[in-house]
Every structure is written in structure tokens, then in C-alpha cells.
Amino acid sequence: MDDLTKPVDEESIKVTMEDFLNALYEVRPAFGASTDDLERCRLNGVVDCGAQHEHIYKRTMLLAEQVRVSKGSPLVTCLLEGPSGSGKTAMSATIGIDSDFPYVKIISAESMIGLSESSKCAQIVKVFEDAYKSPLSIIILDDIERLLEYVAIGPRFSNLISQTLLVLLKRIPPKGKNVLVIGTTSEVAFLDSIGICDAFSVTYHVPKLKTEDARKVLQQLNVFSEDDIDAAAEALNDTPIKKLYMVVEMAAQGERGGAAEAIYSGKAKIRISHFYDCLQDMVRY
Ligand SMILES: Nc1ncnc2c1ncn2[C@@H]1O[C@H](COP(=O)(O)OP(=O)(O)OP(=O)(O)O)[C@@H](O)[C@H]1O
Numbered sequence: 001m002d003d004l005t006k007p008v009d010e011e012s013i014k015v016t017m018e019d020f021l022n023a024l025y026e027v028r029p030a031f032g033a034s035t036d037d038l039e040r041c042r043l044n045g046v047v048d049c050g051a052q053h054e055h056i057y058k059r060t061m062l063l064a065e066q067v068r069v070s071k072g073s074p075l076v077t078c079l080l081e082g083p084s085g086s087g088k089t090a091m092s093a094t095i096g097i098d099s100d101f102p103y104v105k106i107i108s109a110e111s112m113i114g115l116s117e118s119s120k121c122a123q124i125v126k127v128f129e130d131a132y133k134s135p136l137s138i139i140i141l142d143d144i145e146r147l148l149e150y151v152a153i154g155p156r157f158s159n160l161i162s163q164t165l166l167v168l169l170k171r172i173p174p175k176g177k178n179v180l181v182i183g184t185t186s187e188v189a190f191l192d193s194i195g196i197c198d199a200f201s202v203t204y205h206v207p208k209l210k211t212e213d214a215r216k217v218l219q220q221l222n223v224f225s226e227d228d229i230d231a232a233a234e235a236l237n238d239t240p241i242k243k244l245y246m247v248v249e250m251a252a253q254g255e256r257g258g259a260a261e262a263i264y265s266g267k268a269k270i271r272i273s274h275f276y277d278c279l280q281d282m283v284r285y
Pocket residue numbers: 041042043044045046047048049082083084085086087088089090091143184185186241242245
């Protein structure tokens with residue numbers, strides 16, 4: 001409004017349904033399980049990745065159950081460590097969703113990009129403070145080494161964030177508030193060296209897939225013919241689930257591209273020779 005002497009056009013200052021909806025989506029509640037964030041960590045859905053993954057999932061769900069009924073230990077902390085791409089974040093997100101806890105938040109480096117060290121600390125503390133207001137909470141500290149700004153050369157990391165995490169991992173929540181903290185890392189030796197591993201009550205190793213695990217995943221994806229599935233699984237021995245998805249997706253495009261739809265709808269299958277070629281291309285990714 002440039003000219004304040006003009007009569008007010010009432011139509012233009014009315015709040016419309018569109019304004020209301022925009023505001024509603026803009027203001028995100030601090031509480032509640034952030035299901036969208038969690039779902040984004042498992043865009044491929046969830047497939048059965050074999051016995052070891054299943055075992056860790058069950059054990060961590062038991063910890064969530066322990067937190068739910070606990071009177072005496074309001075804080076349980078669990079570290080999932082393993083090679084990059086082995087499925088640690090997806091598993092934590094699945095536990096966050098399946099636990100049905102009223103407050104589930106994931107703290108990741110992506111959500112704090114560009115922030116200063118002290119702002120990151122403040123944000124991490126805020127998530128814990130919010131959790132202390134809910135009777136049951138899960139906090140996922142994703143890729144702890146990245147939260148700590150760890151660089152292998154040096155090695156360098158943020159001592160401020162590391163000290164903050166150490167305090168939070170040991171701070172007992174207020175009476176009647178129970179918290180499960182799940183941390184993930186692919187740099188367990190580094191976390192051990194700065195005492196963060198010791199701050200967790202339990203640590204589980206999330207491994208790469210073995211031949212039989214890869215076979216299970218490939219069977220569920222249903223993109224190879226029965227004759228080729230064993231050979232493909234054999235070639236994928238000791239592969240992280242992330243790499244398996246990547247190579248299958250590449251191979252599903254076909255040699256000339258455009259084959260993915262037919263393959264994922266079950267009308268065609270991936271040619272094993274093309275699959276080997278794609279795998280070879282990904283010696284390191
Ligand atoms: N059980 C599963 N079913 C289907 N897809 C999965 C499963 N586990 C992991 N994935 C997929 O594999 C990819 C890598 O998983 P994720 O990010 O959880 O690995 P990570 O171990 O946390 O990796 P990083 O250490 O690099 O963070 C993701 O795209 C995820 O969707």
C-alpha cells in the first residue's frame with residue numbers, strides 16, 4: 001500500500017483459503033514424528049536384506065520397546081556402524097517409523113548445511129530439548145562423523161559439536177520422558193578415538209550384503225530371470241545395498257536406454273552380460 005489516503009480495497013486484504021494453506025504448510029510443528037524426513041531416507045522402500053540386517057532391526061526395535069516401558073532407564077543409546085551405503089540410515093528411519101513414538105527427529109548434516117559450528121550445536125540441543133517434552137522420543141543422529149565435520153586429512157573435526165554430543169548422549173531426560181538415541185556412522189574407528197562410541201550403550205555392525213543376502217534382494221526386485229539370479233547375486237557378494245540398487249538401476253536402463261519400464265513392470269529381464277558391464281564400470285563409486 002503506497003498511498004495511505006486511498007480507501008482500503010477490502011477484497012485484496014481478505015485471507016483466502018490459498019493463503020491459509022500456504023501458511024499451514026510453511027509453519028511446521030516442532031513436535032510429532034517427521035515422517036516425510038524419515039520416508040526420504042528410504043526412497044526405495046524396504047526390502048529384506050538378509051539375516052544380519054533383520055537381526056539388528058529386531059534388536060533395535062526391542063530397545064525401542066525397552067524405552068517405551070522403562071521406569072528406571074529413561075535414556076537408551078544405540079550406534080549403528082558399518083560401511084558407507086550399507087543401509088544404516090534407512091534402518092534407523094524404519095525403526096523411527098515402526099516404533100510409532102510421538103516424537104521422532106532425524107539430525108543430519110544436510111539439514112544443517114551452511115550453519116556455523118555454534119548454530120549447529122544450538123540446533124542439535126534444540127532437538128533434544130524438544131524431545132524432553134514428549135513422553136517417548138527417538139532421535140536419530142545420522143552420519144555422526146559428518147555432523148562433527150570430520151575430515152580424514154589431519155584428522156580434523158569440530159570439538160564443540162563433539163563435546164555437545166557427548167553431553168547429550170549422557171544427559172538423563174526429565175522424569176517421565178524416555179528417549180532412544182540412534183546414531184549411525186561409517187567411521188567407527190574415528191568415533192572410538194574421540195570417545196563417542198563409549199557414550200553409546202550398544203553398538204551394532206550393519207554389514208555389506210553377502211551372496212545369499214543379495215540373492216534375497218534380487219528376488220524381491222524381480223529384475224533377473226531365474227537362470228541369471230544366482231550369477232548376479234554371486235557378482236554382488238560383499239556389496240553395500242546402496243551399490244546394489246545403483247547397479248541394478250543402471251543395468252535396467254538397457255544398452256540403449258529406455259528399457260527400465262519394461263523391466264520394472266516384469267515384461268522384460270536384465271541381460272546378465274550388460275549387468276556385468278555396469279558392475280565393472282562401478283569399480284569404485
Ligand atoms: N532395507 C532396504 N530396503 C530397500 N532399500 C534400502 C534398504 N536399506 C537401504 N536401502 C537403500 O540403500 C541406500 C543407502 O542406504 P543408507 O543411506 O541407509 O545407507 P547408509 O549406511 O546410511 O549410508 P551412509 O553411510 O553413506 O550414510 C538408500 O538409497 C536406501 O534407500
